[in-house]
Amino acid sequence: xxxSFADRTKNFESSAVRDILNVIxxxxxxxxxxGLPCEELFPLAAxxxxxxxxxxxxxxxxxxxxxxGFTPLREGISEWMKDKGIKTDxxxxxxxxxxxxxxxxxxxxxxxxxxxxxxxxxxxxxALQVFRSFGANVVSVEGxxxxxxxDDLEEKIKRCKPKFIYVIPTFSNPDGKVWSTERRQRxxxxxxxxxxxxxxxxxxxxxKFDESITYPSVASFDHKQTHVLYTSTFSKTVVPALRTGWIxxxxxxxxxxxxxxxxxxxHSSSIDQQALYFVLRDFDLKGxxxxxxxxxxxxxxxxxxxxxxxxxxxFTWKEPKGGMFLWVxxxxxxxxxxxxxxxxxxxxxxxxxxxxYAMNPKENTFRLNYSYPSPEKINLGMDxxxxxxxxxxxx
Ligand code: PMP
Numbered sequence: 205x206x207x208s209f210a211d212r213t214k215n216f217e218s219s220a221v222r223d224i225l226n227v228i229x230x231x232x233x234x235x236x237x238x239g240l241p242c243e244e245l246f247p248l249a250a251x252x253x254x255x256x257x258x259x260x261x262x263x264x265x266x267x268x269x270x271x272x273g274f275t276p277l278r279e280g281i282s283e284w285m286k287d288k289g290i291k292t293d294x295x296x297x298x299x300x301x302x303x304x305x306x307x308x309x310x311x312x313x314x315x316x317x318x319x320x321x322x323x324x325x326x327x328x329x330x331a332l333q334v335f336r337s338f339g340a341n342v343v344s345v346e347g348x349x350x351x352x353x354x355d356d357l358e359e360k361i362k363r364c365k366p367k368f369i370y371v372i373p374t375f376s377n378p379d380g381k382v383w384s385t386e387r388r389q390r391x392x393x394x395x396x397x398x399x400x401x402x403x404x405x406x407x408x409x410x411x412k413f414d415e416s417i418t419y420p421s422v423a424s425f426d427h428k429q430t431h432v433l434y435t436s437t438f439s440k441t442v443v444p445a446l447r448t449g450w451i452x453x454x455x456x457x458x459x460x461x462x463x464x465x466x467x468x469x470x471h472s473s474s475i476d477q478q479a480l481y482f483v484l485r486d487f488d489l490k491g492x493x494x495x496x497x498x499x500x501x502x503x504x505x506x507x508x509x510x511x512x513x514x515x516x517x518x519f520t521w522k523e524p525k526g527g528m529f530l531w532v533x534x535x536x537x538x539x540x541x542x543x544x545x546x547x548x549x550x551x552x553x554x555x556x557x558x559x560x561y562a563m564n565p566k567e568n569t570f571r572l573n574y575s576y577p578s579p580e581k582i583n584l585g586m587d588x589x590x591x592x593x594x595x596x597x598x599x
Pocket of ligand 1: 239301302303304305328372377405407436437438439444448449
C-alpha cells in the first residue's frame with residue numbers, strides 16, 4: 205500500500221538519539237547516551253501526595269480545562285519567574301506538554317517554508333527536527349565558549365533575515381556551555397535593533413553547581429517584553445513524566461500559540477497540571493533542586509576523573525558549571541560514530557556529536573550524560589569507555 209503521506213512529512217527526521225536508545229536498551233549496555241534525570245532522586249512521595257490531593261478535590265477537577273492551562277499553576281510559575289528576574293503574568297504564560305511542545309507550537313506559528321532560523325552550533329537535536337519539519341532553513345551562527353559571536357550574528361541577521369534565533373544560553377544541550385552576560389545582552393540589543401525574536405530554551409538553568417552564581421536569562425533583559433519567548437520545564441526539576449512545560453513572552457505571540465494548541469490537543473493534561481500546583485505549594489522544590497545540584501555535581505566530577513586518565517591533549521572538554529552533559533572533543537581524525545559501535549560492543553554508549561550540528565558537523569565530538577547513571581554505573585561504564593578511547597579507533 206502506498207500511503208501517500210502529506211508533502212510536509214518529507215521533512216520529518218527520526219531522532220538519532222532515540223534510535224540509539226532503542227538499540228542499547230536491548231543489551232547489557234551502560235548508557236551515557238540519553239538526557240535523562242536521576243531516577244533515584246525522583247520526589248515520588250511528593251508527587252503521590254499531590255495526585256491524591258487532586259483526586260480528593262472533587263469531580264470538577266476531572267473536567268476539561270483552559271487551553272492556556274490550570275490558572276493556579278500559571279500563577280505559581282509567574283511568581284517563580286519573578287525570582288529569576290523575568291517579569292510576566294499568568295495571562296502571558298501558556299502551559300505545554302513539555303517544553304518540546306512549546307518549541308513545536310512557536311515554530312508552527314512562525315515558520316513558513318524556506319524561512320531562516322538561526323541557531324548555535326551544536327544545538328538541541330529535537331529543536332532542529334522541529335524547525336526542519338516546518339521547512340525552515342536552519343543556519344548556524346559561529347560561537348565560542350562565551351556564546352554566539354556577535355559579529356557573525358549581526359552579519360547573519362542582516363543577510364538571512366531570520367524569523368527567530370533559537371538559543372540555550374545556560375548549560376546547553378549538548379555542550380553544557382554558559383553564555384556570558386555580555387553576550388546575552390548583545391544578542392538582545394541586536395534583536396531590538398533588527399526586530400528579530402529570540403526563543404530562549406532554559407530546561408537546565410536550575411541545575412547549577414555553584415548556587416552563589418546567577419546566570420541572568422536573556423528574557424530578564426527584555427524590559428520591553430517584546431522580543432523574547434522564554435520556555436522552561438518541570439522535566440528536570442520534578443519528573444519528566446508530568447510532561448509539563450511552559451512558555452512566556454509577548455501577549456500577541458502567546459495568544460497565537462494558544463490558538464495553535466487548541467488544534468493540537470485542546471489543552472495539556474490538567475490532572476498533571478493540578479498535581480504540579482500541589483507540588484509547588486506543598487513540597488520544598490527549592491530544597492529538592494539543591495539536592496539535585498549536589499548529586500549531579502558529584503556524578504559529573506566522578507565521570508571527569510575518568511576522562512582525566514586519558515593522555516592529555518588527546519581528548520578535551522570544559523568542566524560543566526551545571527546541567528546534565530559533558531561534551532568531549534577528540535583529535536581531528538577521530539570518528540565518534542565508528543567509536544560508538546566499538547563502545548557498544550564493550551557495553552557502554554554515548555551520543556556521537558554529529559547529531560547536534562545544524563551545519564558543518566564535527567565527527568570528533570561526543571556527548572556524555574552523567575545525571576542518569578548511578579555512581580556505580582559511572583565507574584563501570586567509564587572503565588569500559590576509557591579502555592575504548594585509549595585503544596584508539598579507526599577513522
Ligand atoms: N530543550 C532542551 C534543550 C532539552 O534538552 C529538552 C529535553 N531533553 C527539551 C527542550 C524538552 O524537554 P521537555 O519536553 O521534557 O520539557
